[in-house]
Amino acid sequence: MKAYIIAIGDELLTGRTLDYNSHWIAKRLTGLGIEVRRIIVVPDDENEIISAIRDAVNKKDINIIITTGGLGPTPGDITLEAISKALNTKLKLNEKALRMIKDRYEELFKLGYVSSMEMNPSREKMALLPEGAIPFFNPIGVAPGVFLQVAEKKSIISLPGVPSEMMYLLEQILKYVHLESRDIFIKTREITIEVRDESTFAEILSDIRERFLGINIKSYPLGFGKRVFMRVIIIAKGKNPDELDELIQKSIEYLRKKVHETKDNL
Amino acid sequence: MKAYIIAIGDELLTGRTLDYNSHWIAKRLTGLGIEVRRIIVVPDDENEIISAIRDAVNKKDINIIITTGGLGPTPGDITLEAISKALNTKLKLNEKALRMIKDRYEELFKLGYVSSMEMNPSREKMALLPEGAIPFFNPIGVAPGVFLQVAEKKSIISLPGVPSEMMYLLEQILKYVHLESRDIFIKTREITIEVRDESTFAEILSDIRERFLGINIKSYPLGFGKRVFMRVIIIAKGKNPDELDELIQKSIEYLRKKVHETKDNL
Structure with missing residues (x-):
């Protein structure tokens, strides 16, 4: 709809x-x-x-x-x-x-x-x-x-x-119009993650988008500062709420791992 | 523009x-x-x-x-x-x-x-x-x-x-782009006026719109209550700010007179 x-x-x-x-x-x-x-x-x-x-x-x-x-x-x-x-x-x-x-x-x-x-x-x-x-x-x-x-x-x-x-x-x-009877669920999670810079982080997000089909991931920098934090919003849409939760969980774990690896490299 | x-x-x-x-x-x-x-x-x-x-x-x-x-x-x-x-x-x-x-x-x-x-x-x-x-x-x-x-x-x-x-x-x-250099002025006044009901008041506004060309007049009821107050916004647009002020002033005076007359009739 x-x-x-x-x-x-x-x-x-x-x-x-x-x-x-x-x-x-x-x-x-x-x-x-x-x-x-x-x-x-x-x-x-x-x-x-x-x-x-x-x-x-x-x-x-x-x-x-x-x-x-x-x-x-x-x-x-x-x-x-x-x-x-x-x-x-x-x-x-x-x-x-x-x-x-x-x-x-x-x-x-x-x-x-x-x-x-x-x-x-x-x-x-x-x-x-x-x-x-x-x-x-x-x-x-x-x-x-x-x-x-x-x-x-x-x-x-x-x-x-x-x-x-x-x-x-x-x-x-x-x-x-019965629009309140749901057949599609939307699950959202927001996390805050420290990154080194927004551009490198953008590449990690592109990777996640390709790997975890069915989720939509977006990010917003929380201002500039000595330490850069990104607010990340993960949205999953589908018929089975449990599967959505799992998908979100996995994408967050992957994201955290990738960001950690990048930090070691910088 | x-x-x-x-x-x-x-x-x-x-x-x-x-x-x-x-x-x-x-x-x-x-x-x-x-x-x-x-x-x-x-x-x-x-x-x-x-x-x-x-x-x-x-x-x-x-x-x-x-x-x-x-x-x-x-x-x-x-x-x-x-x-x-x-x-x-x-x-x-x-x-x-x-x-x-x-x-x-x-x-x-x-x-x-x-x-x-x-x-x-x-x-x-x-x-x-x-x-x-x-x-x-x-x-x-x-x-x-x-x-x-x-x-x-x-x-x-x-x-x-x-x-x-x-x-x-x-x-x-x-x-x-020099948009801050004005050749057109906009003057606005807002007044609050007590009326008997919104529908009768609407007719007075129509009258004013026909009488005072160059102004735009709008109204919003300030909630329901034993006494009904309307917030009236008068907007005048033109090249001469003094003329705009005068036009607004005249339309307000006319509005107040008309509302007063209506009240006597009700």
Whole structure:
């Protein structure tokens, strides 16, 4: 499974707001064995959103497209309209979504959080979904989350930009599409190892990549200093978690041995 | 002036590292009057980087493309190779860059931070730049920053992924291309205003957008509560800073008046 994340909002491109949402979603999907292939941040501009959605939909190997932002009642919230234009489908008043929105405004009115529980065009706008979309109740804000199957193995998940709403609705929709049932496991280990210099170490890593198929190994220097330490991340992906642990263990032992040998030579 | 930011690195897509670099660059460019149109995060995958670079280069209105990450000595650092492939140009050993890298390793060796000052293929790799590229000395890490003019009004700036190196080199290159000399000013004001509900307020904002051309107005609710407060951001862009201030002032006065009138009606 591969995913694209599309974050929508001018505030993310002016540097006003840090896009923590995409980071959160990337971490969550990675934990489920889903490979995030791209994060795209676009402004509240219809053509830009349409072009990002189309690119993602046209990528054959991308199964999940997650958008954040632009689901609210203001005229600047145009995500669902842009999605339906990108897909050449129609925006329709979704009765289930309308009910959810009405319920939320009733509740907010009873709590004294809004001055009226009457619907108006701005509020109704949040119930205009692309044809075939499934709304998910938002108990924190108002705008429902949206799940839309666009092809056999391709779907779009649209989430609000407010982090607490985004996080809640992401979990609900992941459960709905059974993405939390794992058939692929990802095991990760990180170690810190002292090396003599980064370039020589790079050659050892290349060697390991060739020797231990099925693992991905990366390294980051922990700053410069008299003693150079590298943070090494080993990632193994597969169906049998025990085998993954063993593979990681063996690659670490090999790495340590090689680095030790290199030190003697220097 | 319009810009794309392309952040390169698997660690940004697995949720291991938060992409604070793009946020920083977006804020810095916005302050210079440059509009960031898109942030794209791609993995350390040659085809993905090439496709992102090509997309950006082919966008007619994009003048500046800033990449971060993938300039180091390891085999995973492939940004410059991908850029030169995207542009159908050659990767060449840049003598100036080579000198910079040698100088850095000499210095790091004298400080006892690396075990040898000799060059090797990994270290030399950082001096392989696309034809016509201009290297910028990196006094914090090793890999030089890179400036490459690709057309009359289009250039690519490649920066290291380590934040301190990225920030330093960004400033150097911005100075070099005189982007810090402003001919367009951006003025921003933020106010907090109490409203009755977000939907009614949205209509007032639409009114202001039509009335005060040249300003951009956005709003964010500050959570739900018995009293609803909106954070309103007014952005004005233009050549005369005094006029911008006046325009912002007038739009705020109009906004406050309208919100006050609405309250009486509710």
